[in-house]
Ligand SMILES: C[C@](O)(CO)[C@H](O)COP(=O)(O)OP(=O)(O)OC[C@H]1O[C@@H](n2ccc(N)nc2=O)[C@H](O)[C@@H]1O
């Protein structure tokens with residue numbers, strides 16, 4: 042038996058860091074939404090009880106360090122499952138990019154194995170398990186559009202943004218989320234207006250969404266990788282409606298309403314950056 046799951050990337054429309062907690066994590070307020078740039082996860086039943094991971098990508102580990110493996114192991118242990126699985130990951134989301142690629146793979150494995158192994162766990166239970174793997178996994182279990190608080194694991198669903206193009210470009214550097222949070226100084230940091238972004242989504246206002254995008258971590262990553270600012274400037278000059286770095290970066294995305302303008306920004310970045318994508322928002326969540 043085989044099950045296919047799509048594992049979409051996320052972007053942070055806004056990301057505010059409030060303070061550092063005693064457990065070392067930071068309290069955040071993030072508005073996240075999924076986009077149509079996705080890994081494809083193939084789950085094949087294995088009767089021998091083993092978990093095996095395969096991927097053709099040279100950037101992800103094919104062993105227990107893979108977040109997809111960790112998701113399968115957690116589910117197997119917690120639900121005392123005797124079955125096994127072969128997990129094949131078709132990697133399309135750039136790695137260490139601020140797009141939650143690994144987290145989304147883990148979430149897709151939780152959703153897919155729930156079906157393959159017939160566990161009948163609710164989405165809420167899967168999201169709670171996901172939080173044990175990483176801060177972005179709970180959001181990725183549902184996908185769609187949400188306000189994420191706590192360290193990112195407390196999810197409140199929001200309406201999908203109005204349809205538009207998302208043009209993304211990743212500079213050729215990888216970024217460690219841990220080191221960006223470590224380098225953040227909250228004195229004089231920029232704080233986006235989360236409530237205003239939530240309101241913009243609730244009132245379905247593309248203009249307000251565009252004027253409220255903001256990310257506390259952006260200045261830290263820009264300080265380390267000037268390419269991030271160069272890409273932002275190029276997108277602005279191309280006429281993007283909004284431009285922001287996603288997560289801890291270094292990927293920069295722009296929101297563009299007009300088809301021709303999105304295509305022009307995409308073409309202009311292609312000559313400058315190896316990894317450029319032009320995709321639609323997904324916005325809607327998993328409901329089963
Ligand atoms: C940057 C974002 O991707 C934005 O969506 C998330 O905040 C990070 O999510 P993630 O990659 O799933 O993060 P985790 O794997 O849980 O944590 C990686 C590292 O980031 C730091 N971290 C992460 C989340 C958070 N709220 N505070 C933190 O300080 C911690 O140092 C942690 O060791």
Ligand SMILES: Nc1ncnc2c1ncn2[C@@H]1O[C@H](COP(=O)(O)OP(=O)(O)OP(=O)(O)O)[C@@H](O)[C@H]1O
Nearest residue numbers: 107108136137138139140141142143146177218288
């Ligand atoms: N299935 C996976 N896909 C991608 N990376 C993985 C996976 N499993 C483990 N990793 C490791 O996790 C690290 C971060 O990868 P990932 O692509 O999830 O980062 P990210 O896009 O910055 O995520 P986030 O936005 O959640 O911070 C990489 O160094 C990679 O080796």
